[in-house]
Amino acid sequence: MSDNSSTNKENALSAAAAAASAPSTEVLDHEHLRQELVKDKSHHLKNGRFVNPWPSFSLMPTLEFAKYLITADQKAVRKSIADGKAPAVVALDKTKIDSPSPLQLTWLGHASLLVQIDGINVLCDPVFSQRCSPVQWMGPRRYTKAPCQVDELPHIDVLIISHNHYDHLDWNTLTEVSKKYPDIKVFSALGNRGILESLGFKNVSIGDWWDEFSVSVPGTEGSFTFACTPAQHMTAIAVARGIFDRMATLWSSWVIQGPSKRKFFFSGDTAYSSTYNNEAKAECPVFKQIGLLYGPFDLSAIAIGAYGPEIMFSTMHVNPEQAVRIHEDVRSKKSIGIHWGTFVLTGEPVDEPPRRLCMEMDARGHPADEFTVLSIGETIQAN
Structure with missing residues (x-):
């Protein structure tokens, strides 16, 4: 910059x-x-690709990262799963979902969400496949089952895709969504139009950071604002959808504001401060900007998992302590921890993110229920 x-x-x-x-x-x-x-536009490169333009982002060399992926020690996380530490999966609360409050959230596992706000239903990053992978015979497999499939959800008005990694953009699930709702309004960030239209979606809006979209939904009064907001993440060779698409598509968080002025924040996949080559411990500045521009938020979904070892993953994911900082920065009244409890992506024990989250909330003087976790399939209503 x-x-x-x-x-x-x-x-x-x-x-x-x-x-x-x-x-x-x-x-x-x-x-x-x-x-x-x-x-x-400091996140735009001249070759049409993207970058995180802040000192808080420091990327570990690709060969070192690839070596970790090949030799990763996942004994601790797999033992915690074997010991029954995974989150519970509960049946969807049809009463709450069919008669929603003005703003409520149902956690569908990992970063998959059903957000109900002012009479519309928004689906975020739905992944219901057994594996988050280009194929279903290999790759990270669920250790907690999906609480539902597409046909079991209420009518979906809007779809949000934060970025194109397999644990957020799932070909199988989205094919089902597009078959049922070919004209659904879809929002994603730059570079993702092609893959979304190839899945059968006809009404795709693509945003750069800070772009806003005003949407009217039949059967509701007033308009909804969907804002494409920044995140610190990446789309790289080791975890993207192709060999040559490194940083070719943009990643984002999202803000939803309803006609009632209720506000929801979805972090998508993000980091806060890289451990690797960041001696000054620089922090990502965008969350304070989001909080100032759109906050306070009535409800937020903020990533808390897939961070270990942190020397590897802190450049693209947050730990629970950093998630609390994001909660504070965006000025969230109530937050739910996501991006954990579903796939083995990193090495921390499966129950560690919520434990560290609870300890950090106490250490920073917040009530424990101000930022907490849900069972998979559970619905929570904003105050």
Whole structure:
């Protein structure tokens, strides 16, 4: 990021913060700040690919990362699963889902969510296959079952895909969604249109960071805002969909605001501060920006797992302590931990993320239920 771009962004953030006490200028200040953020394209490379433009991102060499994937010691996580430490899977609460509160969330395992807000149903990163892999005969296999399949969900109005990794964009599940809802409104980040349209979706909107989309849904009053917001992640050879697509598609978090002004934040897949080659312990700045522009949030879903060993994975995933910082940065009133308890992707014991989350919430003086976890299939309503 250039010095001028950084200075302009800091000035815009300061101006918006100073004006926060003036409700009459709220909309103007929001749009002024958003436009300043939109101008920054430091995450775009000249070759059409993308990068995390912050010191908090420091990528381990590909060969070292590949070596880990081949030689990874997953004894601790597999023992914890064998010892019965995996999260419970419960039947969907049809009463709550069929008669939802103004804002509620059902965790469908890993980063898969059913979000119900102001009368619409939003499906985020649905993965119901047995494996998050290009094929179903090899690759990470579920150790907790999916709580449902597509046909068991209520009518879906909107689909959000945070990025194209197999544990977030599942060919089999999305094929089922597109067959049932070919005209569904789909949101994703730059570079993902082709794969989504190849799955049969006809109404795909692709966003860059800080882009907003206004959506009206038949049967509801008012409009919904879907905002494509930044995350610190990557799409690299070892875990992307092809040999030559390194950083060719963008990753994102998402914000949903309903006509009632209720707000939901979905972290997607993100990191906060890389351990590798980050002596200054720089932190990703975007979550404070998201919190200032869109917060406070009534409900958030924030990743807490797939971080061990942290020297390897902290550049692309968060640990529970960092997840609490994101909760604070975005100004979330209530958060649910996701991205754990479903697939063996890394080496930490399966029950470690929620335990560390609980300890960090206590250490930072937050009530335990302000940021907690659910059983797979469980529904929670925002206050």
